[in-house]
Amino acid sequence: DAKTTQPPSMDCAEGRAANLPCNHSTISGNEYVYWYRQIHSQGPQYIIHGLKNNETNEMASLIITEDRKSSTLILPHATLRDTAVYYCIVRGSNYQLIWGAGTKLIIKP
Amino acid sequence: GAGVSQTPSNKVTEKGKYVELRCDPISGHTALYWYRQSLGQGPEFLIYFQGTGAADDSGLPNDRFFAVRPEGSVSTLKIQRTERGDSAVYLCASSLSLAGGYNEQFFGPGTRLTVL
Numbered sequence: 001d002a003k004t005t006q007p008p009s010m011d012c013a014e015g016r017a018a019n020l021p022c023n024h025s026t027i028s029g030n031e032y033v034y035w036y037r038q039i040h041s042q043g044p045q046y047i048i049h050g051l052k053n054n055e056t057n058e059m060a061s062l063i064i065t066e067d068r069k070s071s072t073l074i075l076p077h078a079t080l081r082d083t084a085v086y087y088c089i090v091r092g093s094n095y096q097l098i099w100g101a102g103t104k105l106i107i108k109p
Numbered sequence: 110g111a112g113v114s115q116t117p118s119n120k121v122t123e124k125g126k127y128v129e130l131r132c133d134p135i136s137g138h139t140a141l142y143w144y145r146q147s148l149g150q151g152p153e154f155l156i157y158f159q160g161t162g163a164a165d166d167s168g169l170p171n172d173r174f175f176a177v178r179p180e181g182s183v184s185t186l187k188i189q190r191t192e193r194g195d196s197a198v199y200l201c202a203s204s205l206s207l208a209g210g211y212n213e214q215f216f217g218p219g220t221r222l223t224v225l
Contacts, residue, residue, distance in 0.1 A: 041218075042218055043113070043200055043202070043216030043217050043218050043219055044152065044202075044214075044216045045216070046213045046214065046215070049213075087151055095142075095157055095165075095204075096154050096157070096165075097152075097154070097214065098154070099150075099151025099152050099153070100151055101149070101150060101151055102151055
């Protein structure tokens with residue numbers, strides 16, 4: 001079973017920051033938080049991952065709470081092309097990614 | 110460079126038939142994964158290869174499903190005696206390494222299998 005909880009859907013206005021929450025209250029100390037997204041009819045795309053420090057790359061920022069029980073993916077300036085299903089995944093020492101149902105993010109003009 | 114490719118993109122078959130789905134990983138990626146995705150759900154792990162060997166096939170639903178990767182590159186997922194419940198998008202992913210916490214999996218576009 002997925003170890004994360006995400007809202008099923010969210011809207012965001014184009015040009016604004018999209019903040020996608022994820023709860024992972026049972027996360028263990030050595031487990032990473034991964035984010036992928038899946039645009040309609042395409043394969044999933046890696047966005048970012050982190051352990052306990054906040055992370056930023058060219059796509060997004062990942063903010064992980066100090067107790068590591070939740071995190072937020074931030075898309076700083078959302079565009080229409082960011083409309084997708086966003087998956088928050090907790091992964092341990094093995095290779096398996098256990099996926100939940102994700103959050104369907106709709107960017108509105 | 111080229112990403113993960115999968116063929117065919119769509120496959121329609123009749124119940125009881127045999128199908129093969131092919132995955133070409135990114136060159137140099139030693140790890141290869143197969144997932145199955147039903148409508149409205151996240152991908153479900155099927156099998157993982159490290160090189161030529163199946164390191165974990167615990168996600169295969171039953172013995173009608175089998176996968177090979179004979180030369181450590183291209184992989185084929187084989188489904189015998191297909192059933193309507195096998196209809197889904199079959200995704201393939203590859204990655205460079207399992208070392209540490211870094212395991213960025215690069216996904217192909219998937220094969221949409223429809224069993225009539």
